[in-house]
Amino acid sequence: DAGVIQSPRHEVTEMGQEVTLRCKPISGHDYLFWYRQTMMRGLELLIYFNNNVPIDDSGMPEDRFSAKMPNASFSTLKIQPSEPRDSAVYFCASSEGQGYPGANVLTFGAGSRLTVL
Amino acid sequence: GEDVEQSLFLSVREGDSSVINCTYTDSSSTYLYWYKQEPGAGLQLLTYIFSNMDMKQDQRLTVLLNKKDKHLSLRIADTQTGDSAIYFCAESIAGTASKLTFGTGTRLQVTL
Numbered sequence: 001d002a003g004v005i006q007s008p009r010h011e012v013t014e015m016g017q018e019v020t021l022r023c024k025p026i027s028g029h030d031y032l033f034w035y036r037q038t039m040m041r042g043l044e045l046l047i048y049f050n051n052n053v054p055i056d057d058s059g060m061p062e063d064r065f066s067a068k069m070p071n072a073s074f075s076t077l078k079i080q081p082s083e084p085r086d087s088a089v090y091f092c093a094s095s096e097g098q099g100y101p102g103a104n105v106l107t108f109g110a111g112s113r114l115t116v117l
Numbered sequence: 118g119e120d121v122e123q124s125l126f127l128s129v130r131e132g133d134s135s136v137i138n139c140t141y142t143d144s145s146s147t148y149l150y151w152y153k154q155e156p157g158a159g160l161q162l163l164t165y166i167f168s169n170m171d172m173k174q175d176q177r178l179t180v181l182l183n184k185k186d187k188h189l190s191l192r193i194a195d196t197q198t199g200d201s202a203i204y205f206c207a208e209s210i211a212g213t214a215s216k217l218t219f220g221t222g223t224r225l226q227v228t229l
Contacts, residue, residue: 004159033216043160043205043219056216091159104148104209106217108159 004109006092012115018080021112024073025094033106034067034077035091043091049075050097082116089113121208121220128226135193137223139206142187146208149182150217151191154203163191163204193225201227 005024013019025032033048047057052069060067064083069075079086093106120142129135141149147168152160166173166180166189173180179192189206203224207217 042221045216045218048216093159104217105150105162105165106160108161110157110159 004092004094004107006090006109006112008112009110010113010115012117013082014117015083016081017116018078019082019086019114019116021077021090021092021114023075023077023092023109025075025092026107027073028096029094029107030097031095032069032075033093033095034075035093035108036088037091037111038088046077079114082114084116087114087116121206121218123204123206123220123223125221126224126226128228129196131196131198131227131229133196135191135196135200135225135227137191137193137204137206137225139189139191139220140187141189141206141208141218141220143208143210143218144184144187145210148209149180149189150207150209151178151180152205152207152219154205154222156202160205196225196227198227198229201225 007022031050034046036044036046046059047067048055049069065079067077089111091108091111093108095106123139148165150165151163153163154160164175164178164180166182177194181190193200203222205219205222207219209217
């Protein structure tokens with residue numbers, strides 16, 4: 001398996017523009033997570049899905065952020081409109097379901113570095 | 118509530134042992150993890166320990182868990198320059214599926 005695949009790796013955009021980040025989880029993983037990493041706030045969980053259904057979105061900063069998972073192999077995180085304070089590295093991660101040893105192990109993608117000017 | 122704390126920075130000489138510490142607050146933690154993040158990359162799992170264990174050893178890595186004090190440590194023996202990275206501890210809580218709470222990360226610098 002190629003692991004968790006994220007795109008784009010780098011995005012530079014201007015304030016007010018829409019940003020869409022993409023993620024392909026590992027095949028067979030039932031859970032998908034979106035994290036944001038900044039120097040000031042560290043690693044924050046934004047939202048996670050189980051079997052394509054959003055379970056906890058309490059970490060989503062505000063209404064400008066939305067995430068979808070239309071099928072088991074694809075998820076998007078959208079920011080509209082983007083602001084400079086959204087600049088961060090956004091990570092997608094996936095994991096198997098509960099029930100067997102190591103089930104809580106997250107595999108992370110390489111991240112999408114977003115810069116909003 | 119969930120809170121995981123780590124010191125921000127650790128510097129060691131090549132060949133010495135490194136000990137990275139972590140404290141957590143939730144006594145219902147089921148698993149505790151150590152992840153490594155190299156520059157420009159995502160987090161990579163190093164090892165994890167079940168909460169009913171005291172110690173786990175994996176080659177140069179030794180994890181110690183003191184459940185009474187809610188203290189977790191990662192010891193890296195014979196530290197190499199390739200070990201320079203940020204190390205995150207994380208906990209998962211019973212009943213919250215795979216949701217992990219991460220610490221702030223400890224930047225390990227290995228000097229010659």
